[in-house]
Amino acid sequence: xxxxxxxxxxxxxxxxxxxxxxxxxxxxxxxxxxxxxxxxxxxxxxxxxxxxxxxxxxxxxxxxxxxxxxxxxxxxx
Numbered sequence: 001x002x003x004x005x006x007x008x009x010x011x012x013x014x015x016x017x018x019x020x021x022x023x024x025x026x027x028x029x030x031x032x033x034x035x036x037x038x039x040x041x042x043x044x045x046x047x048x049x050x051x052x053x054x055x056x057x058x059x060x061x062x063x064x065x066x067x068x069x070x071x072x073x074x075x076x077x
Contacts, residue, residue, distance in 0.1 A: 007064035009071065010055040014048050020076070021049045024068045028055060 008028040012021045012035055021044050025031040032052050038045040058064040 004059060005061070007058045007061050008055050009058065009064050009068045011053050011071070012044065012049045013051045013053045015051070019047045019049055021047075022068060022071045024064050028052075 005026065007024060007026050008031075009022070009024050010028060010031070012023070012032075013019070021035075023031070032050075034040055035044050036050040038050075044050065056067060058067065
């Protein structure tokens with residue numbers, strides 16, 4: 001029996017029209033919690049980026065990676 005995996009590409013914001021962060025994870029609930037609590041040092045902690053504003057689900061990790069890279073190329077406007 002094949003195990004079905006779930007991957008998430010997500011966008012966090014610091015506030016309305018604030019700084020954005022795009023990431024990918026296999027556990028969205030855990031990852032958002034880590035961002036909210038500032039558990040991992042780095043960009044999101046420094047700029048207080050912790051509001052989930054968007055996410056997409058994927059069963060194929062390669063599709064999720066491609067989508068994350070494409071989103072990171074977008075122009076903000």
